[in-house]
Amino acid sequence: MRPDLLSELFPLFNAANPDTLTSLLSAATELTYPAGRTVLMEDSWGNAIYLIVAGWIKVRHDSGGDYVTLAVLGKGDFFGEMAILDESPRSTDVVALSPVQLLSIPAQKFIDTLFQDHHLHHRMLQLMVQRLRQTNSHFERRHKPAAVKLAYTLTSLADAYGEQKDATPEIFNLAMDDLAAVADVPKDDAAKIMEKLREREWVTPSENGKTLKLKGFNHLVQLARK
Structure with a gap:
């Protein structure tokens, strides 16, 4: 994938400088999964952030033996960032709903890049705040029909x-x-x-x-x- 396509496809990178994109792509690994395959396991340690190039995934949590779907994500989004930012085991599973194409960027490479490119760092914070607002909005709608x-x-x-x-x-x-x-x-x-x-x-x-x-x-x- 070309660096310019990375910034076009992923809102996370739309403010990053070209050198940042080239550096991240040099460390990225392309992954493909069929529908139904578990991409990440709960309680595994975070060693990468994952970018969804194509397809749909669901994030789910094991609630006493019953899996509960927490979110559905699609092309242009990312996941796995929480486990690498707070250096803790993952709290959820990620399962492919459809055939999925991903880019995997090693955790340390991504963290180092966040400190080197303040535009990417700021954009990451913006998107995480956006997710928090979505969670708050979801909570506020709990009594809606x-x-x-x-x-x-x-x-x-x-x-x-x-x-x-x-x-x-x-x-x-x-x-x-x-x-x-x-x-x-x-x-x-x-x-x-x-x-x-x-x-x-x-x-x-x-x-x-x-x-x-x-x-x-x-x-x-x-x-x-x-």
Whole structure:
């Protein structure tokens, strides 16, 4: 991958200088995983930060033998940073939802680069604060109706990682367990709401069923704001 493509694909690097990008790429390793493969194991020590070049992953936590999906991430995002920044074992698993292409950058190389390029350091702080704000927003919506929380989850995934096809946002077609967990709604409620959204044609599975077309994106945005 060329350095300019790295900055175009990943918001994390859009303020980094070209020398920084070249240096990071020289140390990066390309990785591919099939759908369903565990990429990182909980309790393993952080030895790298991972950049999502293509595909979708989910972050999950083992809650007494039952895995709970905490987040879904897609192209252009990153994960694994917490374990290398606080030098502690990982607190979550990461599993590929679809075939995934990643770039892995060794922990020490990334940390050294953060200190060398203050633009990258500042951008990293901005994105971590953004994630904290998203967590706070998620907490503030805990008493919202299930339909509102589900609409917010769908539109947020589309804004962050969706691809425009014929002017319609498309996202990965999540399993109901994962969608319900991320939206923080009961699975049965999520299934009923999604059925209503399909009846209205606000959401429509693609022909192969792997992606979800948000044909009623504007309606979903309005619902999410209630």
